[in-house]
Amino acid sequence: MDAIVEAALKKWPNVPHCYGWLALDARGDWYMRDERIQAAGPFPRVKGSRIVHDKLIGFIHRNYAADEHGAWFFQNGPQRVYLQLELAPWIWRLQPDGRVLSHTGREAQVLGAVLDEQDRLFLETDLGLGLVHTQDMGPAADAIESGRWTLSNATHAELVARHGLQLEPQDPKRAPSAPAGKD
Template sequence: MDPIVEAALKKWPNVPHCYGWLALDARGDWYMRDERIQHAGPFPQVKGSRIEHRKLIEFIERNYAADPTGCWFFQNGPQRVYVELEAAPWVWRVAAGGQISSHTGLPCEAQASWLDEQDRLFIATRLGLGIVHSMDMHEAALAVEQGLWQPQAARHADLLARHAVQLKPLPP
C-alpha cells in the first residue's frame, strides 16, 4: 500500500466505504460505474467507463487487496472502494513456458487449475484465484499440452466459494 494511503487512513479512519463504483472485468480492465450506469444494469452487462489513465490504473493496482470476507477493494486514501468482479480478483497473463503474471504485473506460479462450465481457465497462485486472459489461451493450451497444468472440471460458483471470493461486495 502506498505510504500516502496509509497516512490518510491514520488521519481519517472513519471514512465510509464505497460500493458499486469500480469494477474489474475478465480481461483485467478497470471500469468506473457512476450512479447512472449502476441504475442502467448490473456489471458486466453494463460495464461503465473504462479507465485508461495509466497513473490512475497503477495507483489502483498498488492499493488493491481483499478484506477478510473475500471482498476485493481499492484503498483510495482513507476510503475503501469495493470492486465488482466479472470472474475473479486476478486476471493472469500467460507467456511462453506457462509463465504467468497478474493483470497488476506481479509474477506468479500456478498451484492448481480448473475449467469451469463455460470452459474458462482458472488458476490458483499464492495471490489467489484468477482467470486466464482470453488473448493468452494459446500459451495456456501449450502449457496444458506440456503437462505444466492439469485443469480439473469445476463450477465457477464452487471455485469462488473454495477461494472465498465475493464477486459483488455489498454494504453490511
C-alpha cells in the same frame, strides 16, 4: 500499499466504505460505475466508463487487496472502494518466459488449472484464483499439454465458494431488510 495511502488512513481512519463504483472485467480492465450507470443495470451487462489513465490504473494496482471476507477493494486514500468482479480478482497474462503475471503485474506461482462449465480457464495460484486472459489460451494449452499444469473441472460457483470470493460486495448498511410479516 502506497505510503500516501497509509498516511491518509492514519489521518482519517473512519471514512465510510464505497460500494459499486469500481469494477474489474474478465479482460483485466477497470470500469467506473457512477450512480447513473449503476441504475442502468448490473455489471458486466452495463459496464460504465473504462479507466484508461495509466497513472490512475497504476495507483489502483498498487492499492488493490482483499479483506478478510473475500471482498476485493481499492484503497483510495482513507476510503476503501469495494469493487465488483466479473469472474475473478485476478486476470492472468502468460509471459513468453513461462511466468504468470496478474493484470496488476504481480507474479504468481500456479498450483493448478481449472476449466469451468463455460470452458473458461482459471488458475489457482499462490495469490488466489484468476482467469486466464483470452489472448493467452494458446500458451495455457501448451502448459497443460506439456504437464506443467494439472487440469481439473469445476463450476464457476464452486470456484468462487472454494476461494471464498465475494464477486459483488454489498454495503451492510444498505442490506435488504426482511419483507414485512417475515421473521
